[in-house]
Amino acid sequence: MGIPDIRQLITLEFEVFGHVQGLNFTKDTRERCTKLGITGWVKNSKQGTIVGKMQGPKEEVEKMVTWISSEGPPGCQIDRCDLRCQSNLNRLDYKDFAIRF
Template identity: 40%
Template sequence: MAASSRHVIVTGRVQGVAFRWATREKAVELGLRGWVRNHMDGSVEARIEGPEEHVETMLAWLHEGPRAARVRGVEVHAAEPEGTTEFEIRSTAY
């Protein structure tokens, strides 16, 4: 399976609804690497790396997010792999 890396920005009601925690849980379930963090503008940013099929599954999940979330938009860009070895929750970006 070919490796893939994506940079993602998710907008809507995505903070204060456990979006980062649920994203990490789903990523670990899929065997993905990368990170997720909040932004001061209310969006959530993520870097997702792993097998193309699993990355695509994760991107589909991000359009819904956890139950309390209300996703308005998902912006996806191809990205160079960062070579992370796990999926982590990072501090808020200022």
């Protein structure tokens, strides 16, 4: 039997509402996720929100969820952050964290 991996991997989709576009939200999200070892993607939506998907160690993803739902980059006004499709993962689907257009 192998040693269990204490780094439980999770995946989730998010959408951030408020005054969030045009403030480097996608760039800052990518930089932070890359530093934390989180993979996935982020983009501006046509509805004026920020949408994306994060995959990585549960603890690190939870740190990012806190940042995107309450802090964000300077100048932004976050009204709410919806999380969807959260589940555990055996392995990551993405190699890195990308900004999509």
